[in-house]
Amino acid sequence: xxxxxxxxxxxxxxxxxxxxxxxxxxxxxxxxxxxxxxxxxxxxxxxxxxxxxxxxxxxxxxxxxxxxxxxxxxxxxxxxxxxxxxxxxxxxxxxxxxxxxxxxxxxxxxxxxxxxxxxxxxxxxxxxxxxxxxxxxxxxxxxxxxxxxxxxxxxxxxxxxxxxxxxxxxxxxxxxxxxxxxxxxxxxxxxxxxxxxxxxxxxxxxxxxxxxxxxxxxxxx
Amino acid sequence: xxxxxxxxxxxxxxxxxxxxxxxxxxxxxxxxxxxxxxxxxxxxxxxxxxxxxxxxxxxxxxxxxxxxxxxxxxxxxxxxxxxxxxxxxxxxxxxxxxxxxxxxxxxxxxxxxxxxxxxxxxxxxxxxxxxxxxxxxxxxxxxxxxxxxxxxxxxxxxxxxxxxxxxxxxxxxxxxxxxxxxxxxxxxxxxxxxxxxxxxxxxxxxxxxxxxxxxxxxxxxxxxxxxxxxxx
Numbered sequence: 001x002x003x004x005x006x007x008x009x010x011x012x013x014x015x016x017x018x019x020x021x022x023x024x025x026x027x028x029x030x031x032x033x034x035x036x037x038x039x040x041x042x043x044x045x046x047x048x049x050x051x052x053x054x055x056x057x058x059x060x061x062x063x064x065x066x067x068x069x070x071x072x073x074x075x076x077x078x079x080x081x082x083x084x085x086x087x088x089x090x091x092x093x094x095x096x097x098x099x100x101x102x103x104x105x106x107x108x109x110x111x112x113x114x115x116x117x118x119x120x121x122x123x124x125x126x127x128x129x130x131x132x133x134x135x136x137x138x139x140x141x142x143x144x145x146x147x148x149x150x151x152x153x154x155x156x157x158x159x160x161x162x163x164x165x166x167x168x169x170x171x172x173x174x175x176x177x178x179x180x181x182x183x184x185x186x187x188x189x190x191x192x193x194x195x196x197x198x199x200x201x202x203x204x205x206x207x208x209x210x211x212x213x214x215x216x217x218x219x220x221x
Numbered sequence: 222x223x224x225x226x227x228x229x230x231x232x233x234x235x236x237x238x239x240x241x242x243x244x245x246x247x248x249x250x251x252x253x254x255x256x257x258x259x260x261x262x263x264x265x266x267x268x269x270x271x272x273x274x275x276x277x278x279x280x281x282x283x284x285x286x287x288x289x290x291x292x293x294x295x296x297x298x299x300x301x302x303x304x305x306x307x308x309x310x311x312x313x314x315x316x317x318x319x320x321x322x323x324x325x326x327x328x329x330x331x332x333x334x335x336x337x338x339x340x341x342x343x344x345x346x347x348x349x350x351x352x353x354x355x356x357x358x359x360x361x362x363x364x365x366x367x368x369x370x371x372x373x374x375x376x377x378x379x380x381x382x383x384x385x386x387x388x389x390x391x392x393x394x395x396x397x398x399x400x401x402x403x404x405x406x407x408x409x410x411x412x413x414x415x416x417x418x419x420x421x422x423x424x425x426x427x428x429x430x431x432x433x434x435x436x437x438x439x440x441x442x443x444x445x446x447x448x449x450x451x452x453x
Binding site for chain 2: 003067068070071072073074075076077079080082083084155158159160162163166173176177179180185188189191192195196199200203
């Protein structure tokens with residue numbers, strides 16, 4: 001039996017397509033965890049990154065925070081927060097958010113900080129308020145990089161949200177964890193394939209958003 | 222905290238022993254990934270058409286959760302350290318191939334022409350000119366790979382106590398002793414920070430011509446790789 005046979009067997013079994021343990025509902029759960037974690041991480045990382053990038057201050061503090069967050073193992077944080085808080089959605093969100101904040105924060109900071117100073121000075125010279133400079137000059141120019149930070153955060157959340165199943169939640173990790181304990185490789189491989197597919201969909205979505213949101217003048221560079 | 226270093230005997234290791242196992246399981250794969258990535262990146266730069274498909278394959282591999290990799294590999298390598306190390310080597314490869322390929326490609330043409338004019342063959346030029354100039358980018362890649370690897374070893378606890386410090390987390394659940402989980406998280410984080418510091422020191426030693434101030438460091442080539450994340 002090779003891996004492709006497992007994949008084929010998993011997806012052709014009609015029992016895997018319906019009910020609360022069916023692919024559609026597990027897929028929806030996984031997407032839900034991903035969106036929630038990404039939203040929280042973006043709500044933390046984006047404002048801080050934009051502000052520090054705009055003022056150019058606090059870069060060292062950001063590097064320290066990001067490095068520390070990156071050093072924390074996701075799986076360990078999950079187990080620790082479950083032991084301390086109990087089962088539920090919150091202990092799963094903690095490691096996912098800790099995982100996603102550094103890439104968003106650091107790229108946003110770097111993106112805004114490295115914007116060409118000439119247009120920024122021009123905008124300031126024309127009397128634009130600081131908020132206008134940030135949102136109408138710096139953010140449009142920095143958008144491709146900011147989106148790339150969000151994208152790598154999203155892909156990592158998708159792949160890491162598998163561990164939610166370890167603490168009794170749903171999501172596509174259910175197939176991997178259940179398959180492990182039931183010695184059902186078909187399920188494991190099927191679940192892994194679905195996670196990889198969701199990650200690729202995420203990449204494609206971000207590619208589309210980038211095409212739609214980034215100004216043509218910036219893209220041509 | 223009481224019993225912070227009181228490791229349950231079924232783990233068959235002391236705290237220091239677990240650290241040793243953890244470092245071995247985390248760093249050997251990074252070294253293997255580096256050894257594989259060097260020739261692969263060379264090939265990608267020699268034959269440009271090879272680069273997009275290699276990047277595509279590695280992106281897909283990177284999206285597969287580590288646990289799924291472990292479980293599938295059990296079929297071939299059993300519940301051993303090797304089962305944990307093979308996926309980690311793949312993840313390192315995924316980070317390192319673009320880091321090395323982009324770093325080597327960013328070497329200016331004049332430098333290469335000068336080396337050729339001085340009689341360097343392609344292999345010697347790669348080893349003695351391109352790699353040293355690309356060192357900051359390569360080490361930036363190594364930093365990401367190392368941090369990710371150290372964090373991911375813990376997941377090995379799920380396939381039968383192959384997770385080194387991660388086994389402490391399993392034990393923390395089994396015996397309801399949160400302090401063991403705290404110990405595992407903190408120790409892993411400290412290991413990651415120390416390895417990162419060692420790599421930064423290595424970069425400084427390898428590239429004495431680079432400015433040392435923190436501000437310059439942020440804009441070093443390849444450093445943007447660090448904005449790629451570390452764990453899953």
